[in-house]
Amino acid sequence: MPRQEIVAAVQRWLVEVVVGLNLCPFARRPLRAGQVRLAVSEARDDDPLMAELLAEMQRLDRAPVEELETTLLILPDHLPDFADFNQFLDLAEWLIERHDYSGIYQLATFHPAYQFAGTNPADAENLTNRAPYPILHLIREASIERVLKSYPDPESIPENNIRRVESLGEEEKHRLFPYLFRW
Template sequence: MDQEIVDSVQQWLRDVVVGLNLCPFARKPMRAGQIRYKVSEARDDESLMAELLEEFRLLDNTPVEELETTLLIVPQHLQEFADFNQFLDLAEWLIERQEYTGIYQLATFHPDYQFAGTRPDDAENLTNRTPYPILHLLREASLARALENYPDPESIPANNIRRVEGLSEEQKRLLFPYLFC
């Protein structure tokens, strides 16, 4: 079961994130095998917090050349987007409490992701919609280096919105089959 979950997330990463170039920095660590895909066993916030801390500590103790980033996939908890959003307050508290501010940050993804000020069916929400809830643990130093070498990083969100808005219904069904079940 875990392998099926990882496979679906890897396909999303390959076809959507890299394939549509939603994150211009994802291709390199993906090709280098520097992404950890960890399937969470958590069924409650406390267990997920413990797993999140464990993943931060693994990043602490693993050279960036071996492990750039972690995708903590949460298939059994936080299925409702409102619950997921509430959990993010706890996750940010953990980052502050463990003195990881400026070292790590989270990018977040969910099957029902909805940006503030959008309607549920707005295409721009597709940029953060995944097969499962995901907490993406990023090394801030790596992100800063990548942004330094990227021309006009401020244009990334607008470019992403244009890309997903330009998808046909057939393309959306192919890229996001988990949204059309």
């Protein structure tokens, strides 16, 4: 699939799902300000992906937060199986620690087949982390700390998100998550 179509699908998901459903109350401002980098990975196995992930952290190091708040590394050609993706996250966390990025960057993850532990695949709460492609989202820890200071009751965000996606009708789910119903 052409890179621009991949980016367009993720952009649509960000606008309609993440911001549109208010799943991340902190996403609207950087998205509107053009401070979100959507990088399409060319990796087809773990080693090149690790190199790309490190390069994206280094890019964030070099860019002022006013220009680049966060990066979503989109994986169209690697880790389509959620179990493999989940296993890879141990390597990604190791990379963050090994390069002294703990406390600087946090990794949020999304996947078309995302499934929280203890849930069934069809449980609505899994929709909160389902995206058109596997995604590694690098977030600046300082930015999280800054926005959490002014956000009332941040602990309620996950529960609010679950209630929001549970309230979606089937037609709305098909519209917002077409990639989940293409087969």
